[in-house]
Amino acid sequence: ASAAASHCLLSTMQAEPVYGSVLCCLCGIQMQPNAAGICPECLKNEVDITEGIPKTSAIQWCKGCGRYLQPPAMWITAELESPQLMSLCLKRLKGLGKVKLLDASFVWTEPHSKRLKVNLTVQKEVYEGTVLQQSFVVEFIVENFFCPECHRTEAKNTWQSVVQIRQKVSHKRTFFFLEQLILKYDMHQHTSNIKEFAEGLDFYFLNKVHAMKMVDFLHSVVPCRHKLSKRLVSQDLSSNMDSYKHSFSVEIAPVCRDDLVCLPKKLARSLGGVYPIGVAVKVTNAIYVIDPNTMRGTEIRTDVYFSNPFRSLWTSERLTEFMVVDSELTGATLGKYAQADVSVMKTSDMERTYQVRSHLGHLLQPGDLVLGYELETGVFNSAELDEYPNLDLPDVVLVRKTYPSRRKARRRRAWKLQRANIEEAVDDTKGISHKRRERDMEEFMRDLEDDPELRAQVNLYKDPQFRAGAGASSEGGMDTDEEEEDYPEVAVNELLDDLTI
Numbered sequence: 001a002s003a004a005a006s007h008c009l010l011s012t013m014q015a016e017p018v019y020g021s022v023l024c025c026l027c028g029i030q031m032q033p034n035a036a037g038i039c040p041e042c043l044k045n046e047v048d049i050t051e052g053i054p055k056t057s058a059i060q061w062c063k064g065c066g067r068y069l070q071p072p073a074m075w076i077t078a079e080l081e082s083p084q085l086m087s088l089c090l091k092r093l094k095g096l097g098k099v100k101l102l103d104a105s106f107v108w109t110e111p112h113s114k115r116l117k118v119n120l121t122v123q124k125e126v127y128e129g130t131v132l133q134q135s136f137v138v139e140f141i142v143e144n145f146f147c148p149e150c151h152r153t154e155a156k157n158t159w160q161s162v163v164q165i166r167q168k169v170s171h172k173r174t175f176f177f178l179e180q181l182i183l184k185y186d187m188h189q190h191t192s193n194i195k196e197f198a199e200g201l202d203f204y205f206l207n208k209v210h211a212m213k214m215v216d217f218l219h220s221v222v223p224c225r226h227k228l229s230k231r232l233v234s235q236d237l238s239s240n241m242d243s244y245k246h247s248f249s250v251e252i253a254p255v256c257r258d259d260l261v262c263l264p265k266k267l268a269r270s271l272g273g274v275y276p277i278g279v280a281v282k283v284t285n286a287i288y289v290i291d292p293n294t295m296r297g298t299e300i301r302t303d304v305y306f307s308n309p310f311r312s313l314w315t316s317e318r319l320t321e322f323m324v325v326d327s328e329l330t331g332a333t334l335g336k337y338a339q340a341d342v343s344v345m346k347t348s349d350m351e352r353t354y355q356v357r358s359h360l361g362h363l364l365q366p367g368d369l370v371l372g373y374e375l376e377t378g379v380f381n382s383a384e385l386d387e388y389p390n391l392d393l394p395d396v397v398l399v400r401k402t403y404p405s406r407r408k409a410r411r412r413r414a415w416k417l418q419r420a421n422i423e424e425a426v427d428d429t430k431g432i433s434h435k436r437r438e439r440d441m442e443e444f445m446r447d448l449e450d451d452p453e454l455r456a457q458v459n460l461y462k463d464p465q466f467r468a469g470a471g472a473s474s475e476g477g478m479d480t481d482e483e484e485e486d487y488p489e490v491a492v493n494e495l496l497d498d499l500t501i
Contacts, residue, residue, distance in 0.1 A: 034130050043132060049124040050136050052095035058141045059092060059116070064150030075147045081106045089118055089140055099124045107137060116140040149192070149206045159192050159204035160245060161211035165218065166200035167252035170317060172440040173447070174256060175201055178222065180458035183418050187217050194422045200252075201422070208246050215248050220285055223253040223302040253305055257283050257447065258319075258399045259312035260373050262384040267300075267308040274298050276388060279359070279399055280312070281337075282453075292359045292397065295332040295339045310384050316443075318378075319371040319399060321347045322354070327364045330357075338362040344370065344396065358398040372398035400450065403488075413445070415495050416463045449488040462495045 021030040024039040026046070031039040038046065060069035067075040068088055078084035086104060090096065099122040107117035118140065123133045146154065167174050178201075182188050188203075190210040195202040205211040215226050230244040255261060263276040274296060278289040287300040322344040332339040340361025345353045347369070356372075364370060376395040385391070448455045 034127070043126070043130070044134065047126050047132060049099055049122060049126065049132050049134055052098065053093055053122075053136075054095075054138070055136065056139050056141065057089075057092050058143050059088065060145040061142045062147040062150055063144045064146055064154070067147060069145065069147070075149075080111065085116075086118070089116065089138075092140070093138065096122075102133070114142040114144075116142060152192075152206055159206060161205045161208045161248065162246070163203040163205070163211050163214045163218075163248045163250060164200065165203070165224075165250045165252065166197075168199060168254045169256060170315065171256070171443070172437065173444045174222070174252060176441060176444040177454075177458070178218075179420055179422075180417060181221055182217075183420055184457075184459050185217065187214055188420055194420060196422050196424050211246065211248055215250060218250055218252075219302070223255075223283065223285060223287055223300075223305055224250050225302070225306050226250045253283075253287065253302075253309075255280055255283065255287055255305075255310075255312050256315065257281065258316050260314040260318075260397060260399075261289060261310065262313045262382055262388075263289070263298075264308050264310050264384050265387040267304070267310070270304075270308075271298055271300075276384070276391070277313075277393065277397070279397060281359075290334065290337065290359055292339070293357050293394070295334045295337070295359060297334050311382075313380065313382055313385065314373050314378070316399075318373060320374045321402065322370050322372055322396065322398070323347050323350075324364050324366055324368045324370060325353060326366055327361060329361045334359070336362065340364065342398065344372070344398070346374070354396045356394060356396045356398060360398055360401060363401045364398075369402045369404055370398050371400050371402050372396050412466060413490075414463055414466045414492070415460045415490055417445070418459065418461060449490060455490065455494065460490060460495050462497060 022033045022037070023029070024031050024042055025037045026042040027039060029039055061067075062069070062075060065075075067077050068085065070076050070088055070091070076084065076088070078088060086106070090101075090104065101120065102123055103119075103121040105119050107119050109115045109117055116139070118138050119135060120138060121133065121135045123131060126132045165175070165178070188194065190205055190207065191203050192206055193204045195204075203211070203214055205214070218224055218226075227249045228246065229249070230246045232242060233245055234243040235241075257280055259280045261278055261280055263271070263274065263278070265276070268274050268276045275291045275294060278291045278298065280287055281290050282288040285302060287305060289298045289300065290296070291298075323346075325343040325345060327340050327342045330339045330341060337359040338361040340358055342356055342358045342361070342364055343353050344356060345351075358364065358370075360370065374396055375393045448458065448460070
């Protein structure tokens, strides 16, 4: 046992050797021996591992768009003290690959000083078995620059490609919806300008590729078709180089939500012999039409529509208000819609009652107000309807439920929509009245409240100026407490914090 203990003690003494101390050859203090024969303090003074790494450098910042130049020709967006900006600064330092980078952090500077300071900690082996670590600060001078896109803008050569979006309808609700989708997916970030015209919008781009992306985006959200044209701007015969301006003309189908449509006979036959009269309940990259009498839904794709184009028989401007007298479900359903036999009468003429079938049975109760088309006294000028000389039209087609308190009062909403920076064209001879724009925007916001599916496609933001309990302010400035039980409200969890675009 004593022999084993002696062997264990001997092993411990061999595993932990004790070295003697030596004197530093420069300052003479005692230290542990190393290959250099110099103490750590003298080693820091004698050897500079940061030699070859510049202590000052410069980065280029575009004062037009706020982007930084990443050589050779890429301009990137980076916030102050962000990882992207740190990566850009480190790439500008030559000689950093000869040392091991341990840490990098920003040193606070005044935002207007045009200076960025980065504290670096590096490590390097200076002698065999001797590793030295040092920290130093590198100062970057931010130089004002203009990127090529901003140069073009300042030189008034503001666009190379333009996307002209047009829809031949009497309202702007489609373009309000497009504006929200464009803001949500940042499709406007490469535009140099956006102009508003009576029948649409023009988006100007500095690059044809960005314009093509916009056209592809439009094809994915609305039923449309486009044509491409180009105009020669300059030509260099010696180098065989030509410069063109490209124009993308995008035509959106003139059929909107809640429109009454009549399908052409050829199209109705190709869709399985559907009843030609229907209501457009949804418009995305296809048009969805429902027949209230049969509860049969039809999806009309973009290519099918433009092969057999048609216009709306009546639009929402022709809607008439009715009051529900009685409503009885028939049991037929289609998605969220339920068919019902409804008795209605005009609010302007309470003497006659109409018996109609509607797809709004899941919403209507006696006493409710509903908007619909009164076809009995209508005069039509439609080539599609002329194809059906013996067609029996219904007296009334109901479209959507309405709320009297909302009609009579201008409510203060707890949410708002972001708006793009759109310029009104000076050569627009028709013009867009302010009242018309406000009316169309109010209709669009009501559509968002009524339809959760439509609301899910756009971003709604909290209104910081909204005060809970303020009530609805009527046009005369009085408050009203009237409120329907099923009044559509936007939940708070659907709202985003307010942002500045």
